[in-house]
Amino acid sequence: MQDGGGRRVGKGSPHLPPEAKVYFDVSPVCMCHRAVPAMEGKPLVISKEKTAVVCGVPTQVVCTAFSTHILVVVTQFGKMGTLVSLEPSNVTSDVGKAVLTTKVLLGQDEPLIHVFAKNLVAFVSQEAGNRAVLLALAVKDKSLEGVTALKEEIRTCQVW
Numbered sequence: 184m185q186d187g188g189g190r191r192v193g194k195g196s197p198h199l200p201p202e203a204k205v206y207f208d209v210s211p212v213c214m215c216h217r218a219v220p221a222m223e224g225k226p227l228v229i230s231k232e233k234t235a236v237v238c239g240v241p242t243q244v245v246c247t248a249f250s251t252h253i254l255v256v257v258t259q260f261g262k263m264g265t266l267v268s269l270e271p272s273n274v275t276s277d278v279g280k281a282v283l284t285t286k287v288l289l290g291q292d293e294p295l296i297h298v299f300a301k302n303l304v305a306f307v308s309q310e311a312g313n314r315a316v317l318l319a320l321a322v323k324d325k326s327l328e329g330v331t332a333l334k335e336e337i338r339t340c341q342v343w
Contacts (some may be wrong), residue, residue, distance in 0.1 A: 210242050231340040235333045238324045244333070246307075246340040248287060253311050253343055256319040257333055264321025265290030267300040271313040282311045288317075304331050304337065311343035 204223040230247040237259070245256040256263060271281035283305055284295040304316050324331065 184282055213244050214278070229342045232340050233336060237327050237336060238326075240323055242322070242333070242336065244340050245335045246337065246342045248311075248342040252317055253307055253317045254317045254319070255307060257335060258319070258321040259323050259339070260321040262321050263289075263319035265319070267296060267314040267318045269300060269304060269308060269318060269321060271308055271315065280309060283308060283316075296320070299325050299330065303333055307336065307337065307343065310341075315341070317318050 195218050228247060228249060230245065230320055232243070232245045234241065234243050240259045241260050242257065243261070245254075247254040247256075258264060265287060268286045269283045270286070272284050274282050283301055283313065285300050287296060290296075300318050300320065301322075308314060309318050322333070
């Protein structure tokens, strides 16, 4: 039997649960037959989005969970702005939390960006089991009140 994509559909193998569908690639380009379990009901990427007014400015927050990273976009300009990578290191702090290393990938590499990024999304990495976080940041207000308000908006878009 073939599905709509020209792949042959077979019954489960001894290594897969009996209810799993198995697809065999029978295209002339690939002469191999490999079994791939069907991904039914489980999305590959989970994403949540929210728009709110933060410190008097309309703000969009988008959180997307990938297998190894969490992408957090916070914008008040409708663009991604500065892209910061926050990677947990193997070294732990005095209180047992992983230390986050920040690196600006795109945009202005200023000390305030590193401090702002760590304060804004360190909790995301911790709550997601020390996964790496990519932060896209384009905000007007980088005050302590702004960070606190933005953290709450990020928390409402939790996908980890």
